Amino acid sequence: xxxxxxxFVVGAGMTRFHHKMHSGKSGxxxxxxxxxxxFSNVDKGIDRKDVEGVFTGYFTPTYYEHQGHIGPLVVDWxxxxxxxxxxxxxxxxxxxxxxxxxxxxxxSGLFDVVMxxxxxxxxxxxxxxxxxxxSVAADDDYEIPAGVTFPGQFALIAQVYFKKYGVSWEQLxxxxxxxxxxxxxxxxxxxxxxxxxxxxxxxxERGLNFRDELDFLKSDYNRVVAWPLRLFDCSPISxxxxxxxxxxxxxxxxxxxxxxxxxxxxxxxxxxxxxDRTNYTSFKASVEAGKQAYKxxxxxxxxxxxxxxxxxxxxxxxxxxxxxxxxxxGEGVKASEEGRTAIxxxxxxNTSGGLKCKGHPVGATGTAMVYEVWKQLRGEAGxxxxxxxxxxxxxxxxxxxxxxxxxxxxx
Amino acid sequence: xxxxxxxFVVGAGMTRFHHKMHSGKSGxxxxxxxxxxxFSNVDKGIDRKDVEGVFTGYFTPTYYEHQGHIGPLVVDWxxxxxxxxxxxxxxxxxxxxxxxxxxxxxxSGLFDVVMxxxxxxxxxxxxxxxxxxxSVAADDDYEIPAGVTFPGQFALIAQVYFKKYGVSWEQLxxxxxxxxxxxxxxxxxxxxxxxxxxxxxxxxERGLNFRDELDFLKSDYNRVVAWPLRLFDCSPISxxxxxxxxxxxxxxxxxxxxxxxxxxxxxxxxxxxxxDRTNYTSFKASVEAGKQAYKxxxxxxxxxxxxxxxxxxxxxxxxxxxxxxxxxxGEGVKASEEGRTAIxxxxxxNTSGGLKCKGHPVGATGTAMVYEVWKQLRGEAGxxxxxxxxxxxxxxxxxxxxxxxxxxxxx
Numbered sequence: 001x002x003x004x005x006x007x008f009v010v011g012a013g014m015t016r017f018h019h020k021m022h023s024g025k026s027g028x029x030x031x032x033x034x035x036x037x038x039f040s041n042v043d044k045g046i047d048r049k050d051v052e053g054v055f056t057g058y059f060t061p062t063y064y065e066h067q068g069h070i071g072p073l074v075v076d077w078x079x080x081x082x083x084x085x086x087x088x089x090x091x092x093x094x095x096x097x098x099x100x101x102x103x104x105x106x107x108s109g110l111f112d113v114v115m116x117x118x119x120x121x122x123x124x125x126x127x128x129x130x131x132x133x134x135s136v137a138a139d140d141d142y143e144i145p146a147g148v149t150f151p152g153q154f155a156l157i158a159q160v161y162f163k164k165y166g167v168s169w170e171q172l173x174x175x176x177x178x179x180x181x182x183x184x185x186x187x188x189x190x191x192x193x194x195x196x197x198x199x200x201x202x203x204x205e206r207g208l209n210f211r212d213e214l215d216f217l218k219s220d221y222n223r224v225v226a227w228p229l230r231l232f233d234c235s236p237i238s239x240x241x242x243x244x245x246x247x248x249x250x251x252x253x254x255x256x257x258x259x260x261x262x263x264x265x266x267x268x269x270x271x272x273x274x275x276d277r278t279n280y281t282s283f284k285a286s287v288e289a290g291k292q293a294y295k296x297x298x299x300x301x302x303x304x305x306x307x308x309x310x311x312x313x314x315x316x317x318x319x320x321x322x323x324x325x326x327x328x329x330g331e332g333v334k335a336s337e338e339g340r341t342a343i344x345x346x347x348x349x350n351t352s353g354g355l356k357c358k359g360h361p362v363g364a365t366g367t368a369m370v371y372e373v374w375k376q377l378r379g380e381a382g383x384x385x386x387x388x389x390x391x392x393x394x395x396x397x398x399x400x401x402x403x404x405x406x407x408x409x410x411x
Numbered sequence: 412x413x414x415x416x417x418x419f420v421v422g423a424g425m426t427r428f429h430h431k432m433h434s435g436k437s438g439x440x441x442x443x444x445x446x447x448x449x450f451s452n453v454d455k456g457i458d459r460k461d462v463e464g465v466f467t468g469y470f471t472p473t474y475y476e477h478q479g480h481i482g483p484l485v486v487d488w489x490x491x492x493x494x495x496x497x498x499x500x501x502x503x504x505x506x507x508x509x510x511x512x513x514x515x516x517x518x519s520g521l522f523d524v525v526m527x528x529x530x531x532x533x534x535x536x537x538x539x540x541x542x543x544x545x546s547v548a549a550d551d552d553y554e555i556p557a558g559v560t561f562p563g564q565f566a567l568i569a570q571v572y573f574k575k576y577g578v579s580w581e582q583l584x585x586x587x588x589x590x591x592x593x594x595x596x597x598x599x600x601x602x603x604x605x606x607x608x609x610x611x612x613x614x615x616e617r618g619l620n621f622r623d624e625l626d627f628l629k630s631d632y633n634r635v636v637a638w639p640l641r642l643f644d645c646s647p648i649s650x651x652x653x654x655x656x657x658x659x660x661x662x663x664x665x666x667x668x669x670x671x672x673x674x675x676x677x678x679x680x681x682x683x684x685x686x687d688r689t690n691y692t693s694f695k696a697s698v699e700a701g702k703q704a705y706k707x708x709x710x711x712x713x714x715x716x717x718x719x720x721x722x723x724x725x726x727x728x729x730x731x732x733x734x735x736x737x738x739x740x741g742e743g744v745k746a747s748e749e750g751r752t753a754i755x756x757x758x759x760x761n762t763s764g765g766l767k768c769k770g771h772p773v774g775a776t777g778t779a780m781v782y783e784v785w786k787q788l789r790g791e792a793g794x795x796x797x798x799x800x801x802x803x804x805x806x807x808x809x810x811x812x813x814x815x816x817x818x819x820x821x822x
Binding site for chain 2 (some may be wrong): 005025028060061076097101103106107108109268
């Protein structure tokens with residue numbers, strides 16, 4: 001498993017992720033916004049005609065926009081013409097699949113320049129219909145008829161994790177608290193506030209005085225979604241798009257003096273139904289995709305300077321940082337509590353704010369993680385910059401772990 | 412655009428395409444049927460564990476089965492484990508996109524053995540809902556609200572073609588007549604009868620005497636769908652799946668002594684809306700994808716011994732065989748009338764029966780075309796065998812030509 005040709009990121013863009021501000025815009029328009037930023041972020045400029053392929057992740061466009069055939073649609077709207085392009089779908093990992101497709105197109109020798117990205121326009125539907133659209137990432141023959149939604153699945157996982165490792169829900173809150181702290185520093189994030197800011201605001205409005213973040217998170221203002229998970233354990237419903245421009249070893253320096261290498265990647269699958277698994281506190285697809293990526297990149301977990309991981313629910317971040325080998329089993333939550341995953345910690349995780357605070361427009365999430373890693377490895381992450389970040393990782397889970405991609409980038 | 416590594420087909424399988432016989436089976440079950448045949452068709456046998464990736468085309472599973480996340484689902488059900496895999500979507504060209512993804516995965520050096528395929532389980536929904544599901548291949552912002560469906564789009568195209576080239580609807584019937592003649596010889600085809608067989612059957616039942624095929628096709632028993640296209644100008648609604656096993660240059664002879672090379676391919680996009688095009692009697696994406704494929708394979712249109720082309724409507728086959736350079740502009744229908752595209756003609760087209768007679772389970776169509784070409788190039792097509800076929804081509808259109816793949820295979 002070694003590629004015939006090296007591949008580099010030479011530009012990236014994303015819309016702000018949000019639940020209201022993109023009202024009235026279509027998915028294709030959001031994609032164009034992200035693509036235009038990606039083009040404009042190419043240091044030495046790029047001619048759109050250089051792009052030979054466009055691969056786009058979008059999980060359920062048919063539900064949100066009564067629209068399929070996304071591949072040619074975004075090619076046309078992005079002002080490109082006559083290029084190869086289609087949609088990739090692997091639930092929440094859809095645009096990571098697009099990115100790997102783009103990498104393969106270049107590594108195979110077929111192309112020199114490719115755009116990959118993703119989009120999801122979720123907020124035009126009422127919440128219950130969004131829940132329905134998301135549910136098709138689970139098994140409709142076995143899981144959905146039993147009433148299991150994703151908050152329910154991750155709630156089960158959290159309960160097993162708590163019992164197995166003697167961890168409490170209160171301790172788990174260190175993860176969303178940290179991610180909101182980071183997201184406040186990210187102009188692309190859906191929520192640009194810390195949880196304590198929200199607590200104070202609600203306190204003022206209702207004449208209440210929350211002692212601290214946990215006091216607020218334990219209150220009725222943080223309602224239970226699926227026990228033990230509450231609202232702030234869950235990523236929001238969001239609109240957004242993201243795009244990344246890839247180039248070959250030979251061409252990348254035509255576009256930038258600081259290309260970021262796609263040094264390794266893995267993508268693995270597992271049973272779609274939870275009931276077919278033997279372990280609820282680890283995702284086999286994450287572990288396997290991680291192994292493949294580390295091997296291809298020739299690095300170890302300790303070499304990763306920053307990571308964007310799939311915190312669709314708070315518990316998922318704890319499991320991800322264990323599955324990726326950053327921390328021992330059962331110590332992910334403790335590591336967060338101790339600040340080891342904070343921007344200034346030894347292993348900064350989700351400096352962007354993560355899915356929880358940055359938002360989670362499903363199809364856009366994979367390449368939005370790449371956007372953050374690209375910014376960080378170029379030293380352009382502003383107030384949330386991690387010093388001397390040279391190696392970054394994105395971890396993108398589909399559904400409750402039936403698919404997972406891990407991609408490693410090097411400066 | 413030359414690949415770093417050669418890629419070969421070492422096995423292929425497909426379900427029968429049908430509108431009734433798969434009732435009660437799910438898409439995943441159909442995929443498994445096709446995958447099992449593909450495994451069993453590998454001459455020297457194959458261990459399922461050899462498969463490192465599975466890429467699957469399925470256009471609108473959310474409508475037909477309330478199911479997404481098809482990638483890991485079919486991996487699991489096909490008895491594979493822990494492999495890379497996701498869904499590709501480009502409307503009716505979805506599984507050709509899967510095939511190209513698989514080719515890139517091998518050509519890049521990542522993998523040695525990959526399964527690609529497609530599925531569509533269309534018949535559980537009432538026809539008007541199928542029409543709705545298919546409509547998302549068109550532009551929902553501009554075309555669908557205006558009431559344009561695909562029969563309507565191809566009817567417009569047929570009218571322009573007739574006027575431009577002085578061709579009549581009666582002449583066009585040579586295409587479905589030929590395709591039913593071929594499909595009668597294909598045990599995988601949805602309809603295993605010639606149109607004259609159907610005319611005689613209906614004649615017996617109703618006490619009518621149709622003089623010939625055209626007499627029947629002009630009768631009310633062949634109802635108008637969208638003027639000038641009638642029922643027998645249109646491909647049917649079908650259930651089905653298809654799968655192809657690809658292997659690298661180095662590994663393919665472990666599996667067979669007669670590997671079939673994927674010698675070249677192209678995939679191009681165009682505007683999704685018809686109103687943005689300047690030419691209705693040619694699909695730019697077909698022409699461009701063909702050019703790319705011919706160039707990569709180092710062959711000319713005259714070198715193609717057999718072709719499976721996208722006859723979603725009769726007029727589409729006429730345009731395809733012109734776009735691919737087999738016949739001059741405006742001469743596609745005439746060539747069919749003269750029998751030049753028949754099994755014993757100089758350029759056999761749709762020996763399988765084509766979409767019209769074989770059936771068109773959208774996501775399965777691309778790799779089902781590959782199945783026919785693979786059979787023909789191995790000399791295993793039985794009564795529909797084309798003698799000495801050495802080079803074959805598949806042409807797979809998405810929607811009304813917003814995407815198109817052309818793939819060339821060599822014995």
